[in-house]
Amino acid sequence: MITFTYRIETSGNIEALAAKIASDQSTGTFVALPGETEELKARVAARVLAIRHLPDAQQPSIPEAGGPFKRADVDIAFPFDAIGTDLSALMTIAIGGTYSIKGLSGIRIVDMQLPDDYRGAHPGPQFGVAGSRKLTGIVGRPIIGTIVKPALGLRPHETAEMVGELIEAGVDFIKDDEKLMSPAYSPLAERVKAIMPLILDHEQKTGRKVMYAFGISHADPDEMMRNHDLVAKAGGNCAVININSIGFGGMAYLRKRSSLVLHAHRNGWDILTRHPGLGMDFKVWQQFWRLLGVDQFQINGIASKYWEPDASFIESFKAVTTPIFSPDDCSLPVAGSGQWGGQAPETYERTGRTVDLLYLCGGGIVSHPDGPGAGVRAVQQAWQAAVEGVPLANFALKHRELARSIEKFGDGKAA
Amino acid sequence: MITFTYRIETSGNIEALAAKIASDQSTGTFVALPGETEELKARVAARVLAIRHLPDAQQPSIPEAGGPFKRADVDIAFPFDAIGTDLSALMTIAIGGTYSIKGLSGIRIVDMQLPDDYRGAHPGPQFGVAGSRKLTGIVGRPIIGTIVKPALGLRPHETAEMVGELIEAGVDFIKDDEKLMSPAYSPLAERVKAIMPLILDHEQKTGRKVMYAFGISHADPDEMMRNHDLVAKAGGNCAVININSIGFGGMAYLRKRSSLVLHAHRNGWDILTRHPGLGMDFKVWQQFWRLLGVDQFQINGIASKYWEPDASFIESFKAVTTPIFSPDDCSLPVAGSGQWGGQAPETYERTGRTVDLLYLCGGGIVSHPDGPGAGVRAVQQAWQAAVEGVPLANFALKHRELARSIEKFGDGKAA
Numbered sequence: 133m134i135t136f137t138y139r140i141e142t143s144g145n146i147e148a149l150a151a152k153i154a155s156d157q158s159t160g161t162f163v164a165l166p167g168e169t170e171e172l173k174a175r176v177a178a179r180v181l182a183i184r185h186l187p188d189a190q191q192p193s194i195p196e197a198g199g200p201f202k203r204a205d206v207d208i209a210f211p212f213d214a215i216g217t218d219l220s221a222l223m224t225i226a227i228g229g230t231y232s233i234k235g236l237s238g239i240r241i242v243d244m245q246l247p248d249d250y251r252g253a254h255p256g257p258q259f260g261v262a263g264s265r266k267l268t269g270i271v272g273r274p275i276i277g278t279i280v281k282p283a284l285g286l287r288p289h290e291t292a293e294m295v296g297e298l299i300e301a302g303v304d305f306i307k308d309d310e311k312l313m314s315p316a317y318s319p320l321a322e323r324v325k326a327i328m329p330l331i332l333d334h335e336q337k338t339g340r341k342v343m344y345a346f347g348i349s350h351a352d353p354d355e356m357m358r359n360h361d362l363v364a365k366a367g368g369n370c371a372v373i374n375i376n377s378i379g380f381g382g383m384a385y386l387r388k389r390s391s392l393v394l395h396a397h398r399n400g401w402d403i404l405t406r407h408p409g410l411g412m413d414f415k416v417w418q419q420f421w422r423l424l425g426v427d428q429f430q431i432n433g434i435a436s437k438y439w440e441p442d443a444s445f446i447e448s449f450k451a452v453t454t455p456i457f458s459p460d461d462c463s464l465p466v467a468g469s470g471q472w473g474g475q476a477p478e479t480y481e482r483t484g485r486t487v488d489l490l491y492l493c494g495g496g497i498v499s500h501p502d503g504p505g506a507g508v509r510a511v512q513q514a515w516q517a518a519v520e521g522v523p524l525a526n527f528a529l530k531h532r533e534l535a536r537s538i539e540k541f542g543d544g545k546a547a
Numbered sequence: 548m549i550t551f552t553y554r555i556e557t558s559g560n561i562e563a564l565a566a567k568i569a570s571d572q573s574t575g576t577f578v579a580l581p582g583e584t585e586e587l588k589a590r591v592a593a594r595v596l597a598i599r600h601l602p603d604a605q606q607p608s609i610p611e612a613g614g615p616f617k618r619a620d621v622d623i624a625f626p627f628d629a630i631g632t633d634l635s636a637l638m639t640i641a642i643g644g645t646y647s648i649k650g651l652s653g654i655r656i657v658d659m660q661l662p663d664d665y666r667g668a669h670p671g672p673q674f675g676v677a678g679s680r681k682l683t684g685i686v687g688r689p690i691i692g693t694i695v696k697p698a699l700g701l702r703p704h705e706t707a708e709m710v711g712e713l714i715e716a717g718v719d720f721i722k723d724d725e726k727l728m729s730p731a732y733s734p735l736a737e738r739v740k741a742i743m744p745l746i747l748d749h750e751q752k753t754g755r756k757v758m759y760a761f762g763i764s765h766a767d768p769d770e771m772m773r774n775h776d777l778v779a780k781a782g783g784n785c786a787v788i789n790i791n792s793i794g795f796g797g798m799a800y801l802r803k804r805s806s807l808v809l810h811a812h813r814n815g816w817d818i819l820t821r822h823p824g825l826g827m828d829f830k831v832w833q834q835f836w837r838l839l840g841v842d843q844f845q846i847n848g849i850a851s852k853y854w855e856p857d858a859s860f861i862e863s864f865k866a867v868t869t870p871i872f873s874p875d876d877c878s879l880p881v882a883g884s885g886q887w888g889g890q891a892p893e894t895y896e897r898t899g900r901t902v903d904l905l906y907l908c909g910g911g912i913v914s915h916p917d918g919p920g921a922g923v924r925a926v927q928q929a930w931q932a933a934v935e936g937v938p939l940a941n942f943a944l945k946h947r948e949l950a951r952s953i954e955k956f957g958d959g960k961a962a
Contacts, residue, residue: 158698177700215730221726223814225726228725234852284591285590315630317590376639378794379793379795380792380796380797382796388769410822
């Protein structure tokens with residue numbers, strides 16, 4: 133049995149709407165048909181398991197006259213055999229007719245429970261938390277990463293120059309901005325050729341290999357695989373993929389053939405979650421992508437520069453680190469957006485005191501007043517303070533880089 | 548130059564928000580960086596071309612205190628070289644950071660203008676309008692189709708029994724419900740084996756080949772191709788694909804290898820369009836899918852059973868039939884959902900008096916009081932009346948099937 137929980141809102145009848153969703157998404161049609169026997173219904177019909185009423189909405193989520201706008205969380209169960217394990221069938225049942233039903237002013241999928249039939253049916257992450265740690269060699273603290281900025285416009289030699297500086301700075305992970313894929317002024321092949329020798333030289337000298345995530349996304353899976361191969365053959369070990377732009381097909385195709393850590397950017401996901409009465413909780417959506425094989429999942433961070441409230445980030449962190457069937461299907465959470473060391477204590481405290489994350493600072497590292505090297509050390513110091521439970525201001529008394537970082541970013545400028 | 552038009556809503560400053568979108572989606576970052584030279588900006592920076600102010604929103608699209616909520620349509624132009632022709636790059640720029648920006652209470656992409664650099668860069672529909680006509684042999688009137696119902700639950704031999712009846716009824720096109728893909732009780736291979744001999748026998752006898760659209764969607768493109776091949780090898784010529792569930796990657800992969808007419812179901816698209824202040828107009832979204840190769844595009848219909856208002860359907864019809872670069876990149880519009888002959892006159896009048904469409908009736912055909920054969924003839928009669936400009940009630944005086952259909956569905960029961 134596969135169970136979806138829909139948060140529904142209607143000026144009509146909650147029970148009738150719940151029944152309609154169950155019917156429309158399984159046997160339903162708009163006129164009674166001779167073929168619709170009881171046996172058939174038993175085979176595939178969805179059932180409303182539970183209805184939990186909620187307070188009325190003050191305003192309808194989708195503009196509509198009238199009211200009151202009643203709300204409820206409704207659990208609807210689908211027989212496993214009606215869907216199977218294909219994730220495109222699962223998504224079709226989840227959202228297909230549901231979002232189009234008349235007579236609702238809001239609908240949001242807030243939970244999905246997959247049955248044990250799904251165990252082992254999908255590849256899941258190839259590297260995940262353990263693989264990311266092994267490849268970077270970082271233990272006992274977050275993997276600390278940064279992003280090449282500006283987002284767009286640098287030519288390969290200019291990017292490589294910045295990358296060289298970031299490698300020297302001691303960062304563990306570097307990524308292309310997700311908007312950078314393979315434009316004319318910076319074709320991926322040229323970028324790989326300019327950057328990988330720096331990574332490999334540094335590895336030769338120090339034994340530490342910086343993980344660089346190249347933007348390999350392409351709408352055409354064949355092209356994306358060519359991009360993947362360029363990176364892999366040059367000795368790279370990671371790729372940024374824009375999951376919303378490549379879709380399930382791109383992701384499934386890539387995962388089966390990939391030798392790279394797949395770092396997912398959620399580009400555009402917000403439209404599914406930002407309006408609390410509409411769309412789909414990240415908690416539900418991320419299950420699909422983890423089953424498909426996301427190793428590292430970007431989920432914003434505390435005091436991000438985007439709309440997402442801290443509580444939502446914390447929920448997302450919990451979601452990607454909660455096993456669906458086993459700890460191996462968890463992705464490494466990637467906290468990013470407006471991050472510098474300042475958010476380390478709160479991030480640590482509110483995520484269950486774990487250091488299993490990739491902590492991604494853009495300007496928070498490269499715009500440190502004493503340069504990126506000091507930026508990296510300041511973030512490491514902030515995390516050490518967080519783990520030791522020492523307030524940052526105290527820790528900064530004996531750690532100059534952190535102190536300088538607080539001077540620059542402490543008033544919220546990094547956000 | 549690639550131009551997006553965003554409808555933005557904010558309690559802050561419209562001009563500042565427009566500038567922020569342009570900056571965030573190109574060079575922007577949250578602190579000034581040394582690498583950000585003027586030359587680089589000229590290469591990739593987006594520019595706000597125009598701002599057209601609109602009346603304030605009565606309520607914020609996304610719940611928020613304060614106000615007033617100012618609105619405007621904002622044209623933002625991106626240099627072509629910053630993006631290129633890859634559709635996943637294009638989508639990433641369109642929605643990536645845009646939907647996540649702080650300080651807006653609504654954002655919707657309402658237009659997209661692609662430059663001539665896109666001409667010929669994508670396969671587009673392989674069959675489209677002309678191919679659909681050629682394969683069905685129908686000229687001078689809409690292709691008339693129906694859907695096997697119930698949506699889920701029939702086993703292959705039960706489906707075949709219904710299909711046999713529908714073929715005898717004289718229908719031009721039949722499709723699997725989009726929720727039916729390859730569940731345990733009706734594996735695609737079995738369904739194909741049960742149905743295709745009926746189609747081919749009928750073709751042998753009459754010279755007319757009914758187009759049957761099998762549900763071949765699968766999250767894994769390799770599996771989807773196996774499904775495609777099953778259908779093609781058995782002599783089938785069409786497939787239903789759930790474009791939102793397979794994503795760009797699945798679609799691009801399939802199109803390059805497909806010999807079938809690709810009939811797109813928009814499953815879940817509604818969440819992008821239903822709230823007028825959020826998401827993306829269908830007009831914009833469908834451009835991506837047509838460039839990727841959708842031959843037939845489901846777009847609801849007049850008085851559909853779903854939420855979509857008639858005016859929105861008319862806009863969608865116009866969208867898929869308006870060339871992006873050439874008439875060959877148009878999809879055949881598929882009017883469906885609660886259709887019977889009754890909507891023919893209004894559909895005809897409001898879509899520019901064309902008969903180039905697939906007119907899809909489920910219960911509107913199979914629940915005709917005198918059976919599916921009468922159902923098909925009633926729909927053909929309704930279209931003949933529409934084209935001749937004769938009111939249905941008059942036409943029904945000499946056309947019994949139409950008369951009976953009006954008796955049954957005329958009071959809105961089919962909707």
